[in-house]
Amino acid sequence: CKNTIDILKYAGFSQGNYYSLFCSVLVYTKSTITQIERRFDIPSSIVGIIDGSFEMGNLLVITVVSYFGAKFHRPRIIGAGVLLMAMGTLLMALPHFLMGRYEYESVASPVNDAGNFTVTSPCTAGSQNIAQQLTAGCDKGEEQGSLMWLVLLLGNSIRGIGEATVGPLGMAFIDDYARPENSAFYIGCLYTISVIGPLFGYSLGSYCANLYVDIGFVDKESVLITPQDSRWVGAWWLGYLVAGALSVLSAVPFWFLPSALPEVPQPAEPDASSGQPVHTCPDLDFVPSLKRLLSNKIYVLYLIFNALIFNGFVIIVTYTPKYFEQQFGQSASRANFLFGITSIPAMCLGIFLSGVIMKRFNLDQLGAAKMGFVTYIAGFLCTVPYFVLSCPNMDVAGITVPYQRSALAGDVDVSLLSSCNAGCGCSLNQWDPVCGQNGVTYVSACHAGCNSTHGSGMNTNFHDCRCVQNWGVSEVNSTAVLGQCPRQSSCSTVFYIFLALQSLSFFLLCLGSVPLFLICLRTVEPELKSLSAGMFMLVLRLMGGIPAPIYFGALIDSTCLKWGSRKCGGRGACRMYDTQTFR
Template structure:
């Protein structure tokens, strides 16, 4: 078997690993809102869970990158992928140890999983229901253990396992592939890996459409839809599927050789015969680690490249983590629809951009300077395509006492005090309930009680509320004062803007990803050959510490600051946010990402200038040596 066959097998196996890890990563992003609602936690806590992957990664990334390059890289990668599979399965565990999900509701009271007892909406019965909930809490009906910590631990283990794939896989390819083929192989690898998110978001869409306790409850008793802010899909199911797939991806790596047959660029140290003669001990390798790291960090171009990447990665981490949530809140889309369309419209352009990126590198044989210029040009072009995002938005829906005042009231100043007004003052409504209904006046009320509804008809999905005094206060007649379950729908133009946003996002992804392979190649070519694995490992470590970990956390806290109506846990305390100020959310999301991108591109441009000078200096030195050779060796 020749080197091309061996390299093809390795790339194929590694691509399967990239596929499984990217599938799980995309699925994790798609479950952000589901996890937030299931565990009743704020976005900042979800940001910690999301960042825990990076925490686990940085614990070992430098050590694995440096020491792993000296040993059997395929087996080390295989061990890491095996650990990823275990961590992924662990993330699904809380579902099996928690009780059934009980969403808050003011319209009905659940005695058990299958039976509903209707209560009068605007009467003393509403207050009785609240007392029953508090009594149930005192009896310990609600689990108090923070089981979301198990999800966090599983994600940390995933990060630890993933640390070996990027640095060792990329350096292995760059060591044994021909120089002109290395970029193309890496491009193919990332293209195949990018297919994973298509399946990840599709899986997320499917699981989000299934109720969390699927098979355990009577679906006819569920009075909320996937569009409801209380809906929780079967978030755990995808982790079981992706975990088993990741375990399968780990197996072939244990049967691959330590090194490929030598080609003209393989170093003497990597030659199989030389490896048999002398394998450096761990002590010898550790002794060289300090000087190698010092040599790497004194490379000014590499440091500038690091800083630029950190700033850009902050924007990327925010964007990739909170885009599903942003689309759900901004355009009123369900998690099912959002995840499906993200996978369908965004991932193919990313894969095509990465493939063309590697092909261009191979076709035009771009050197270090060409790679830097191509990366900068594609990044700037993508930035201009994101400017129209600011004009694509939908206004908040009208929610009485939250975003608009009750008819005849003064403007909302204090949300809690304005939830009760003259039309519902005698209903005994509780502020912490969130069971929205849409009145015939086009206004949403946070519960039938707050709408002043006095009677109900039907059960389950067919339930309607009548004689709603707060709806009548808008000038509606008694015969037109009913309400139905769920929030009022947004304007029709909102859906149109949603599809325009997805189209622009797809084009921006395609343009930006055409610079991804040059971006990776820069980290390999601006350092000495023996430091390639360490340079990639250090890059990933710094990105995790200063980008992947803090970005989801601090931006999650910023998102929490835009919440206008919080949910509440049964035993007291703040739960997940039910509704956001979409205007503030939009400017925080798009504004911060744009500012970070501009700063990173300025730094990248400075790096391009430095690389240009380095290339020119190297060419001048080569010319000087050629001119001096005849003088030093006149006999030639």
């Protein structure tokens, strides 16, 4: 009983507090993927590199820290790592303060802003002046921040270096001072406590995504786009300031923890020949220890299996909110919020029950492996229906549907120019969508062939749109409004079914998490526990955490139907994806 109190009082509270915060920063970074992509005008593959930089920094030091860190004051080494993570987190917010204000193209005039241009007829050759005004200053070198994403990459790498002290040292610390039959339960409790972090991270990401990126610096009434718009950028930087400050505070308790807890008698390994207990001494040589570890066939097979599983996990956590935005038409704020409140509690319950089952039935290594195998297969089967739970592409003239209703039966003309807007002088790089009265989205009011504009700000209306009339709409009703047309109501039903199946899948997958992790610690010699955990995390990052967001980001880029353009030329962030291919 005293041992339980010591574990939970000293190691459990501090580790749980840190893991909760660490997970919140980790998932917050995932939640800002689309915001960063749009703010820095970079494709998903580059965002994947930024996301994978955490793992790159981590693997640089994790093996050495795992081995040599176990021989020193582990809690203080962990505290130093947490401070390093705080520095990296704060650094990731820096680009916002070094870059200029976020600019987006729009033909609408802000409310009561007489200083800005006002377009009274989008369908004129003069509409090309809009692009010229937006690119003003490029020749003078006034464009800022095109490479500022490198600061994010550096900050995330520093975070990864700091985290390398926590995982292997913390888990081995608990396992060293817990009775063998209680170790799984403690680790399960620790992971369960850490669920507060992801919930906080996704909630913070949802809140910040709903705030305009330059909040406090621009008038809210002058913002002509909504969170549902593919040009919207939320206050992605704000969460990094909050998380960085909290990380500094969470580092303090580690400096006051003892270097060791009261010893718990551990069963000695019996000698194979005499059957007598043999107490082994730690091997002080790193290379021989690593060789002994990698000669363990069960451990190596365990690494390969988890590397494959981790690839899928990283992809899901990184790009699921983005998938919700593109496939189901959700805003970034709503996508992060719903993903957090549905998936995280399911994962929490699965992890907790995983530890309880291990303790209740006292499963050995073979029993743990069987439990992990069954739960992973069941979790995978729950993902099979994903392929039929999708929504059709949004109707965008010249991209997914033709400009004329009569051409629906044939092939879609992928050209953005048609007879109804041929004389308008529309830019092919423009993305300022409007929704026509016919329910079709047009790339801009110019591409819709609109001849007049009334109102200002979000109340801007476009009239006499010739391309809308091509769908059989009368001249009186041939109008369009700012923004993309809403999705079909049936898409919402499909979305909620998808959420339910995803939560069930996460629950089953996490039900086997603790048994599989205990295999990592129990299949190796006692003195190699920290090294085995460190090598485990290194392999996951090297073979899963780094390549997965990069190669899958490149696959997502290949499904883009309409690319945005940077202010001074060049391809920017994707504005619209092919949802059928993305699926």
